[in-house]
Amino acid sequence: DIQMTQSPSSLSASVGDRVTITCRASQSIVNYLNWYQQKPGKAPKLLIYSASNLQSGVPSRFSGSGSGTDFSLTISSLQPEDFATYYCQQSYNSPMFTFGPGTKVDLK
Amino acid sequence: EVQLVESGGGLVQPGGSLRLSCVVSGFTVNSNYMNWVRQAPGQGLEWVSIIHSGGATYYPDSVKGRFTISRDNSKNTVFLQMDSLRAEDTAVYYCAREAKNSFDYWGQGILVTVSS
Numbered sequence: 171d172i173q174m175t176q177s178p179s180s181l182s183a184s185v186g187d188r189v190t191i192t193c194r195a196s197q198s199i200v201n202y203l204n205w206y207q208q209k210p211g212k213a214p215k216l217l218i219y220s221a222s223n224l225q226s227g228v229p230s231r232f233s234g235s236g237s238g239t240d241f242s243l244t245i246s247s248l249q250p251e252d253f254a255t256y257y258c259q260q261s262y263n264s265p266m267f268t269f270g271p272g273t274k275v276d277l278k
Numbered sequence: 279e280v281q282l283v284e285s286g287g288g289l290v291q292p293g294g295s296l297r298l299s300c301v302v303s304g305f306t307v308n309s310n311y312m313n314w315v316r317q318a319p320g321q322g323l324e325w326v327s328i329i330h331s332g333g334a335t336y337y338p339d340s341v342k343g344r345f346t347i348s349r350d351n352s353k354n355t356v357f358l359q360m361d362s363l364r365a366e367d368t369a370v371y372y373c374a375r376e377a378k379n380s381f382d383y384w385g386q387g388i389l390v391t392v393s394s
Contacts (some may be wrong), residue, residue, distance in 0.1 A: 204380040206323075213372055213384035214315075214323065220379065257323055263380035265323040267313075276328040 172196055172263050174270035176256075182278040191247040191273045193258035196240045203261035205234055205243045208272075209254045218243065241258075246276075253277055280304030281338045282373050282385035289391045290363055298358040300373030300385055308351040311376035316337045316369035317387075324369075326377065327358060341367075 173196040183189050193203065201221040206214040216225045218234035221241055230235040231246040245252055286298040298314070304368050314326040327337050327347040346359040356373055368391050374381040 202379055206381075208323075213374075213387055214381070215384070216380055216382050219382075223378075225380075225382065259323075259380070264379060265311075265328045266329075266338065269323040272364045275318070 171266065172199060172268055174258055174260055174268050176258060176270040176273050178273060179271065180274040180276065181270060182276055183248050183260035184278045185248055185250055187248045189248050189252075189275060191243045191256055191275075192242045193236075193243070193270050195239045195241075195260055195262075196258050199260045200241045201235065201237050202233075202260055202264070203241045204259045205232075206259065206269075207252075208257065214257065231262045248275070280383050282375070282383055284371065284373055286386045287371065287388035287390045291394050292364060292392055294363050294375065294392070295359070295361045296363065296390060297367050298360070298371055298373075298388060298390070299302070300356040300357065300358075300386065302354050302373075302375075305375070305383075306351070307349050307354050307356050312347075312356045312364075313374045313376055313379070313381060314345075314347060314356075315372045315374055315381070315384075316390075318366070318369045321369075326371070329350035329356065363390075368392045 175194045203221045205218040208214040222234045255272045255274045281303045283301045313328045329347045344362045347355045370387040372387045373385045377381040
């Protein structure tokens with residue numbers, strides 16, 4: 171099984187801050203890495219697919235990078251609506267998908 | 279407009295069964311890969327099952343042999359039959375479509391509670 175880790179597990183930031191979340195896979199997953207945003211009581215929302223492709227309708231302040239085992243999600247200027255939990259997901263081992271444990275972004 | 283609407287959740291005793299439904303509008307389930315993902319209270323996301331457009335199904339070890347995913351093309355609906363339920367199956371269950379190796383559309387989720 172491919173294990174996914176994320177760091178940090180939580181972070182506090184202010185509106186306007188640049189925020190970076192990292193995700194690491196236990197083996198190379200090439201670029202089969204997706205990022206989701208989840209707000210309390212809501213379903214996850216796809217932000218980035220295939221490591222760096224912005225899903226339609228997602229603001230351009232979100233970006234993804236990385237390949238192999240190390241990936242990152244960056245929010246260039248944090249907005250009030252971005253306070254949420256972010257999950258990475260590997261699809262290299264499809265259909266055995268695995269998610270990272272999540273990173274909670276809250277207000278400093 | 280794409281919509282996925284889950285139903286069928288509720289309280290069930292350990293060892294019991296439940297069948298979840300996911301009614302889809304905006305695309306056809308038999309032309310897509312459809313998944314179930316769950317989230318235990320306060321926890322992260324866990325993939326639970328997938329049905330491919332060709333009908334092949336897959337499960338993680340945690341539910342294999344107990345859960346069965348299926349679909350009814352005439353109703354454009356995906357099901358998750360859950361048998362031999364355990365307390366650790368307590369979660370919100372989401373259906374989701376896979377496209378471009380990612381889950382692009384999700385339902386609102388339905389709560390399943392396994393407790394005596």
